[in-house]
Amino acid sequence: MKFSSRIESCSLSPIRKFRPYMVAAEAKGRKVLHLNIGQPDVETPTAFFDAIHDFREKVLEYAPSPGVEVFVEAVRKYYEKLGISLADEDILATYGGSEALQIIFSCILEEGDEVLVPEPYYPNYDTFVKVTGAVIKPVPTDPEHGYRFATREQIEPYITDRTRAILMTNPGNPTGVVLSREETRTMADIAKEHDLFLISDEVYRELVYDGQSLSSMLEFEDAAENVVVVDSVSKRFSATGSRVGVIVSRNRELMDHAMKICQGRLCAATLDQIGAAAMYNSLSDDYYDTIRAEYRRRRDAVVEGLGKIPGVQFRVPEGAFYLMATLPVDDAEKLQYFLLEEFEDHGQTVMYAPGEGFYATPGKGRNEIRIAYVTNPDELRRSVELLGLGIAAYNAKREG
Template sequence: MPAISSKGLAMPQSPIRKLVPYAEAATEQGKKIYYLNIGQPDIKTPEVALEAVKNNDLEIVSYSHSAGFASYRTKLAAYYEKQGIPVNAEDIIITTGGSEALLFTMGSIADMGDEVIIPEPFYANYNGFATSSGVTVVPVTASFDDGFALPPVSEFEKRITDKTKAIIICNPGNPTGYLYTKEEMQQLAALAKKHDLFLVADEVYREFAYEGKKHYSVLNQEGIEENAIMIDSVSKRYSMCGARIGCVVSKNKEFMDAAMKFAQARLSPPTFAQIASEAALDTPQSYFDDVIEEYVDRRDTLIEALEEIEGVKVATPNGAFYCIAELPVDDAEDFAKWLLESFDYKGETVMIAPASGFYSTPNSGLNQVRIAYVLKKENLLTAVEILKEALKAYKNEK
């Protein structure tokens, strides 16, 4: 039998999606599942985006420019300008989701065996992107007790070697919901400048900052124009996860030239999704105001309910739509499987994402789960009630 590559064998499973077979089996058994494992909002996609696809007059669905529609990049640059991010269309490459933007970035800045430093827990697929690029993730562990704030910059500096190429952050954070302060962003910028590293910021949740807090982009930091790379996506902003449109943005021309070669190799991003994404830029601010109000309400409802369960602790997020909860279990992955395989409460159960998969350090986050508050409040309350009953039953069974 032909052998699978070592890279293929090393590729990690997604903690968000690897329990899907258990969920499918539970559904076949007639159980209703509340999906708290994945950041798929139930917020409606802006009508202007949907109408642009329905009412287009294309006769041929042709390739676009490898960097994406010029009209979309120009309009997107204007959007960033309103956010205080001075970029031009030439500083933007449209990608097939933020995932491809991250793959292009790792491929452009690092060689096999090079290293990137990432505060953990982090978006689980960073492990997969690093593995596929032959890059080693060097983690700096953030603390649950302070809400996963940026670890001391000295901890980052200790880990810098001659193989270090970049520091990567997600802001606001997935899975933590932590929003980096202006001072924290300045500290990272200064460190990247000092050691001539790239500072890569995954900013796909930029609109979701709560209690009046401000999002500070990596491209807002002065003096690191050659170091800064921003990753973005329409998936969460417009509730368009299935569109698979993202972008990579940088003022560093050499980096953008390298990324463009990766873009050319995959030909072009999808046409209809670009049409929808370009139209979505006309979404009024009122849409985001309503969405943020809704997410804050959901967050507060979820956390209040979770904190009433004995033994459960929650790190309160101030951005995105995730939180990390510590459960009174030794192995959250075993518990998550058991929820789907062996438990139901009135014919219903929940699906959660074990948080250990969001760490790179072995045996970290074993009693933690990521919960996405992307369901309506009444569904969140029902899901937490199920979780409460499940923890009682699991404790008795184990």
């Protein structure tokens, strides 16, 4: 049978595709420690569960396509605390940030269009863009310069008559880069001057360290027609299974088109929106301070451990909860198979996300990995220790 050439051009997620090998390793009695997926073990705020438990309607009805009123209002007030004034019409509830991206791309892209994305980048961007018939055009970055990209010299040479948007993550996944105010201003100016959409994935906004400040591209009201923000409760509240996100934009025409898709898929889940609204409405700045401090502890544990492994190179991340590292191996994907199929230390082994899948440029990232530092510091230290032992065993086997 024939399948879409667009879906056939897509790849499996480098973050999730090793699950069958993990299952096989566990069947052999090994414990697999996880550095591969952004699934925090921080407890979801009880306000989420309490709100759902207290739901007393006799019928679980469709939610309004734009979102449940209490959720949309909660999101609007959240941005108001950041100094950003929005109307309810500037917010659309979605099934997580992933659906927000899919809707945006469906509205603005067609066959042969291009989206500029600094690489390395979140691999699922590739799938969401390709199924529209468009392509990602990577903007190269490098660890030597901290994976930074927000300059005219780096962005403008890649803009063509087929470019429709620039997509960026701030704070960055997988690099942990946090853009400065000057850099975000530059990105807004480039988008305005070249009449491009600037899609800003800001799901890690609260997770900034070492004195970095919170920011949003929505601050630039002069770029209101260009800026589209993707946001979500998944990482902010450690509620990845709730699948509640938003599209936020003051571009009325875009939001009107997006509404067609929102109505076509009917609505995001009613109960999850109610639970998400409760988290937004009940949690104070102290909550964000607490989780920020916890993830900083986790980051520091990983950084300390990686520093003990000979030949590993990395930059200390400024935000989010990811880190890209270059390993002293020929191929990080081969190493991952080795770790899951052949290696163990005291009945344990480790998973990560091989780096090649975070690049569009062929051959890049082959000996890189992305680490998600989302478990407790002791487990992270052990995970990194296993990585170091596994690298030594893998290289000894190759050289032997």
